[in-house]
Amino acid sequence: MSVSRRGFLTGLATGAGMLTAHKANAAGVQQFTGYQGRFGLLHDTTLCVGCRSCEKACKEVNGHPPPDRPIDDKTVFDRHRRITPTEFTVVNRYKPAEGRTPPVYRKHQCMHCNEPCCASVCLVHAFEKTPEGPVLYDPDVCLGCRYCVMACPYHALSYEYDSAFDPKVMRCTMCYPRIKEGKNPGCADACPTGAILFGERDKLITVAKERIRKSPDRYIDHVFGEHEFGGTSWLTLAGVPFKSLELHEGVTHESLPSIGTSYLSVVPLVVTIYPGLLMAFYAFSKRKDKLAQQELEEAVRLALEKADEDTKEKLKQAADKSAKDKEKAINAAVKKALQEAERKAAAEKAAAAATDGADPKETKS
Numbered sequence: 001m002s003v004s005r006r007g008f009l010t011g012l013a014t015g016a017g018m019l020t021a022h023k024a025n026a027a028g029v030q031q032f033t034g035y036q037g038r039f040g041l042l043h044d045t046t047l048c049v050g051c052r053s054c055e056k057a058c059k060e061v062n063g064h065p066p067p068d069r070p071i072d073d074k075t076v077f078d079r080h081r082r083i084t085p086t087e088f089t090v091v092n093r094y095k096p097a098e099g100r101t102p103p104v105y106r107k108h109q110c111m112h113c114n115e116p117c118c119a120s121v122c123l124v125h126a127f128e129k130t131p132e133g134p135v136l137y138d139p140d141v142c143l144g145c146r147y148c149v150m151a152c153p154y155h156a157l158s159y160e161y162d163s164a165f166d167p168k169v170m171r172c173t174m175c176y177p178r179i180k181e182g183k184n185p186g187c188a189d190a191c192p193t194g195a196i197l198f199g200e201r202d203k204l205i206t207v208a209k210e211r212i213r214k215s216p217d218r219y220i221d222h223v224f225g226e227h228e229f230g231g232t233s234w235l236t237l238a239g240v241p242f243k244s245l246e247l248h249e250g251v252t253h254e255s256l257p258s259i260g261t262s263y264l265s266v267v268p269l270v271v272t273i274y275p276g277l278l279m280a281f282y283a284f285s286k287r288k289d290k291l292a293q294q295e296l297e298e299a300v301r302l303a304l305e306k307a308d309e310d311t312k313e314k315l316k317q318a319a320d321k322s323a324k325d326k327e328k329a330i331n332a333a334v335k336k337a338l339q340e341a342e343r344k345a346a347a348e349k350a351a352a353a354a355t356d357g358a359d360p361k362e363t364k365s
């Protein structure tokens, strides 16, 4: 796609206009402290043994294929893994801190932010923060622009690049359907050590602080997710500095959407060619849909033609087989009749021979 200089400058001007609007909006945004009684999950990394039962359970509840390698295969920890379209959660191993022997394992997934940045950058409102806590995504309205993937501060989104038709953004759903049924999230139920706790977020924060109070030598005095970027539904406890687990506790307590343009300005592309790109993505999406529709129709037509040819061929084969079977049956019947006739003739001949050679006296009596 070529972009003319005039078109590019027009795009910039429109982008600047939108930025002003963002600033105006940002000025009016109130910090959202969340719905009362909403749910959350607490991952206590001091109890996590890296068994990956949570990963396996997550795959099961989401209908994903089982892990490539057995869950007790520790070589998966040789590198830090990221979330993929069929792995909504991954457990990574972190080197022990100075003076500590056991490694630390941290479970990674979408944090279900109180004020999700993914939702704030999405122009078609494909994301929704539910009163229960989970942030949901609607693939039917998604344009495929992937701003959300770039905007998420936790790298918690993945995109189905390999899907030829209708690629989607993929991530942890916080097991929303299970929560609605009154069940625990799959990973929380599967954890054998109690490292994952599910419940009301406020109560989980109380539990976490109580653990820290009772065992100050065991924990860093901080509940990650209580305030970071405005707070998250997933909370983390640790016995080592959070930054060594790739969680940065020094970040702002303000939600990113409330910061507005200052955050969005570090998101590549969003500031400068935002409107132009959006239209291109939209056009591409529509073109892709149209092409997909044409390809689908063509595939159906070819399939029907092939089915027709296959049917004709099958009928011909059946007719040939039937004719052959009939021929075989006739031949067999003729052969059988001939054999029967031969058998009868032989029997009559034998009877006649016996009569000719018989004792006349015996014959008379």
Ligand code: SF4
Pocket (backbone or CB within 6 Å): 109, 110, 111, 112, 113, 116, 117, 118, 119, 135, 151, 152, 153, 154, 155, 156, 157, 171
């Ligand atoms: S962690 Fe990322 S994907 Fe999940 S709700 Fe927050 S911004 Fe959205």
Ligand code: SF4
Pocket (backbone or CB within 6 Å): 057, 058, 059, 061, 062, 088, 089, 109, 171, 172, 173, 174, 175, 185, 186, 187, 188
């Ligand atoms: S809450 Fe559900 S979707 Fe999210 S990591 Fe746990 S099992 Fe997977």
Ligand code: SF4
Pocket (backbone or CB within 6 Å): 047, 048, 049, 050, 051, 052, 053, 054, 055, 091, 105, 107, 190, 191, 192, 193, 194, 195, 196
């Ligand atoms: S199931 Fe529990 S102990 Fe095992 S890796 Fe997951 S969080 Fe850690």
